[in-house]
Amino acid sequence: MDMKSKLSPSFRLGQTSWKCFYTTAIAGLIGLMMAIPAAQAVCTTSSRGGTPPGAWEAHMNEIASMGTFPEASFEIGNQKIYRMRKPDDVGSRDRWLERLRSMKPRIEELQRHFPTAAEREAAEREESERRERDDDYRLPYMPTPPERSVLIIESELNIIDNPAFTNCAAEEEVHDLKNYLSGDLDPNLFKGLCVVFIRSHVFDREEERKFALSHEWMHTMQHGSYQISEMERLWWIEGSAEWGAHKVVGRTTERDNKIEQFFERQPDCSLTQQSYDAQVFFFWGEQSFGTDWGISLGMGGPDYLDTPRRAAEILPPEQWLDWAISQADKKITMPDGRDLPFQAELELLDLTHSCEAAIEGPPLSVQLREIRFPEDSAPLLTIDPQGAQVAYRPLDVDEPSRPSSWTRVTEEVELEPSEGPLLLAAIMPSGNNLNVQIQQESSAGDNCACHIGRWMEEATADSEARDSLRGALEAIEKARAFVPPEQLAELEKAKRMISSSDTKDRFRFRGAAEQIFELGGEGDVTYVNDGPIVTFRGGGAFSIEDPHTIRADKTEVNYTTYIHSGRWDIEGGALKIDLQEFTYKGTVEGPVSDGPQHIGGSNRHTSYVGGGGDWIVSCEGSGVKLTPADRGNRGPGKDAVLEAH
Incomplete structure (x- = not known):
């Protein structure tokens, strides 16, 4: 596939259940980490950097020392489960399998949102028909239902900081683990195998254990559709895995710190620079378009979505503004219906001190402003979006539970005087930086001097x-x-x-x-x-x-x-x-x-x-x-x- 080709506008996510993208698999091993980095005010990057020398071989040898490769007594959907343990633990109660078994119904409920064979065939027919009329048309990508076998391992090594991580072989390749195990083992056991490493000794609470296991299982489901090389940590992969884990575990506060971090970083960071934090985007997407939407993007998103220009194509511009307005109105909830533990904060834009101002930010970042005007002054206000999606409404501090309706702005507009402050939401749904221009009319010099x-x-x-x-x-x-x-x-x-x-x-x-x-x-x-x-x-x-x-x-x-x-x-x-x-x-x-x-x-x-x-x-x-x-x-x-x- 030509990775530079544009998507057909009629197949953007959010318009129908399976508005995803056509992509290719990237061969090689997959490493998806569930890290819990400390909150910081800087934007993340997509690459995690190199693995410490010898880490992979040490983990493979640790597994090899366990010896046996038994299959668990249950499956999740079409995913077989294997469990290797230390010889001293064999025969004792297996709490990790117990946790996984308790999650089985909810995981399988998510799996039912993957497209059926009939839906895939219909999409292929549509592609063939539309290709005859439109050379640029690309099949909306449909994620493959998960069929990867999964091996659960408890690791005692401290080489990698992550409390849990997942590593999968490419779809038709034999996992490297086979080279470390002795005996005549069927290569088909290792074809496309996913290994989930859990460092049990670093967990303190049961809630942590359940969330980590559910998060890693989401990664095994993602690997049915695409590969990510060099252990990259990309926003839609980790964000959707967090969302899926919330769907499976429910009513957890385990990742509240990531939700807080999202809103702290958002004014200065594009959505594509987020990682686990991006779960908030999936919370909103499910509320707006349904669970199919989250599965289609998170379980089958192509790797080029790490750039704002391409990520902007998953929604029409007006739906990106819906995302911004939902944050301003604090209407986004957790997947289980609870209020978010943290919300986006308004930044004050006081036109008392200046007749003009700019609202700036990176692409795909939501910018929220409370615009205040000079006392005893009611000049005309001009808003120039300069390509951004903008909306405003009067801010009623006395009755916040009954907000006024939003007015959307896509081109320069002149507003009548406002009696009180305005709430403004803006987002640039492209690869360009946001630069909304605000200007207040002032025929005299006494309405917006800096000392007012x-x-x-x-x-x-x-x-x-x-x-x-x-x-x-x-x-x-x-x-x-x-x-x-x-x-x-x-x-x-x-x-x-x-x-x-x-x-x-x-x-x-x-x-x-x-x-x-x-x-x-x-x-x-x-x-x-x-x-x-x-x-x-x-x-x-x-x-x-x-x-x-x-x-x-x-x-x-x-x-x-x-x-x-x-x-x-x-x-x-x-x-x-x-x-x-x-x-x-x-x-x-x-x-x-x-x-x-x-x-x-x-x-x-x-x-x-x-x-x-x-x-x-x-x-x-x-x-x-x-x-x-x-x-x-x-x-x-x-x-x-x-x-x-």
């Missing part, structure tokens, strides 16, 4: 930071109404000290109350937040929230609302902040107040220590740094450092 957002100012913590506290005198005068007559002398003392002194100002967006009490020598200020909350809204609104409590002697002022607000704009490359209003609410209590008294009000054009003025904006990571635009005002402690809040 809600921030908490961090203290500069600079002992040399100095501020003249201009405006502090007015703040003292406003505080005078809350101070008992006997404390007015101390207030006047503070006023005189501020008039003649500079003091440090650790926060650029916090008032002078704390400094007043430091200079006065009495009282303290307790703030609700570690730093003032600074908010830049789309459209030019600006506010500073800094609720706090002031205590001095027998007087207490509790500001539950303490907000300075105004407007911001960008002029000549500088951020201009104009503080226009001060709003406060709270209570005041003193020795003559007869309990807490409610206070509140709003004053326009109130001067303020820090806060207003002209700034140069520098956005770095998740933070913003504001530097005074006037070079003469720059110096230690003069910057404002904001962190996302």
Whole structure:
């Protein structure tokens, strides 16, 4: 077969039960490993690398030392079972055969989903007829029902790390094991033989043993259809073996770590770079298309599916998007109907900081984004898939159990303003990388500047930071109404000290109350937040929230609302902040107040220590740094450092 020829679009998987591929067998020994590598954030590769020198001969000699080659008392479908044990174990209870016998009904149920002889004949006739009209047509591949004999071995060797692995001879070849056994043995016993190696001593739990055995049996069923050379570990082989093992064992948590690993790796890895992790794809495929689909792909998939370009052909593009949407909606379940132990996570795409963004990823990787927009801003949004399959829907955080319907996008589209965030799912069903372009219309520069957002100012913590506290005198005068007559002398003392002194100002967006009490020598200020909350809204609104409590002697002022607000704009490359209003609410209590008294009000054009003025904006990571635009005002402690809040 010409491996470069394309598949007929009408024979893609997912459209009928046997939409698979035409392939050829690759001669040679087959080694399929059930490894349990540690979770990691990097993509896997298809090759496992070389086997340690002498490992094969050591395993063959270990089997030869067992001597006998007895057949078990039962078969699974058309697969005969042989069991070799150490001489000391012969005659004792054989728990591995007991486990396999208990799995027999479920394994045979899976085997019934392989195509019948009549189905294969019908497919061959169709191929012959369609070849006359279409030279590029290829027979949809139908996996061969499993007939391989299987030898179960318990190995005590520690040469290979895998807890279990399977090795099969090519279909018409005699397994190499015959060369290590003495006696006149029928070569037909070894023709196409699969040997399942189980390292019993490395298992701690019964659940592990059952899952390992069922996984390896799936490999013996795969070998009826195709061969994989050089012990390659390919996504559909290991992923489908994991899926099949779940079907056989049921209600196990043994491979939860692989499901978690799949979702961790997926944003950065193509489906074809997964391995055991790809079982999640088979969970979804069975839910969507039935068990036949999983058998047709996993038990008969051709070896070229290790490239994204060819793997993309197993589904039409819109069904690849279905796969992405199912992850976004968390609708994929375990084969036994349980919820997945882990789910795909949304990545935040906040257009508050930029009018445009890109969603990138490798081919056949599902990318999920929560798109947020600037407050008080509702611009048009353009989505350009650039060949990818994309869908979006409003994200209702209040009623997640009743999601809105999805809108699919295959070409550039302009969306009307959204009142809330959007959930977006994207996948590139080809061999190309995904690069979806998102652009937000902004006629003015005040809807998606990088400083837009809600921030908490961090203290500069600079002992040399100095501020003249201009405006502090007015703040003292406003505080005078809350101070008992006997404390007015101390207030006047503070006023005189501020008039003649500079003091440090650790926060650029916090008032002078704390400094007043430091200079006065009495009282303290307790703030609700570690730093003032600074908010830049789309459209030019600006506010500073800094609720706090002031205590001095027998007087207490509790500001539950303490907000300075105004407007911001960008002029000549500088951020201009104009503080226009001060709003406060709270209570005041003193020795003559007869309990807490409610206070509140709003004053326009109130001067303020820090806060207003002209700034140069520098956005770095998740933070913003504001530097005074006037070079003469720059110096230690003069910057404002904001962190996302």
